Amino acid sequence: MAVTGCICFNQTFVEVLRTARKFSCTNVEQLQSHLEISAKCGLCIPYVQQTIETGVTEFAVMNEADIQYYSSRAGEVRKGGRE
Numbered sequence: 436m437a438v439t440g441c442i443c444f445n446q447t448f449v450e451v452l453r454t455a456r457k458f459s460c461t462n463v464e465q466l467q468s469h470l471e472i473s474a475k476c477g478l479c480i481p482y483v484q485q486t487i488e489t490g491v492t493e494f495a496v497m498n499e500a501d502i503q504y505y506s507s508r509a510g511e512v513r514k515g516g517r518e
């Protein structure tokens with residue numbers, strides 16, 4: 436099954452990419468100023484970051500190394516937003 440979005444906030448990576456490009460966001464922290472995302476379970480954070488960096492909007496489940504790499508580039512991701 437492909438990973439295509441943030442389930443907790445019902446946001447697709449297509450929407451992530453559109454918003455990130457519109458506001459020139461370079462990480463998840465910046466994106467959260469414009470889109471309610473990644474603030475609950477946090478499992479989507481590395482995928483959202485990779486979407487911002489590469490433009491890819493559909494993924495296989497990431498390996499641990501990629502999760503660590505992209506999570507480390509996501510900035511100070513805010514938690515506890517509304518669903």
Ligand code: FES
Binds near residue numbers: 440442443472477480
């Ligand atoms: S899947 Fe994005 S915060 Fe849970």
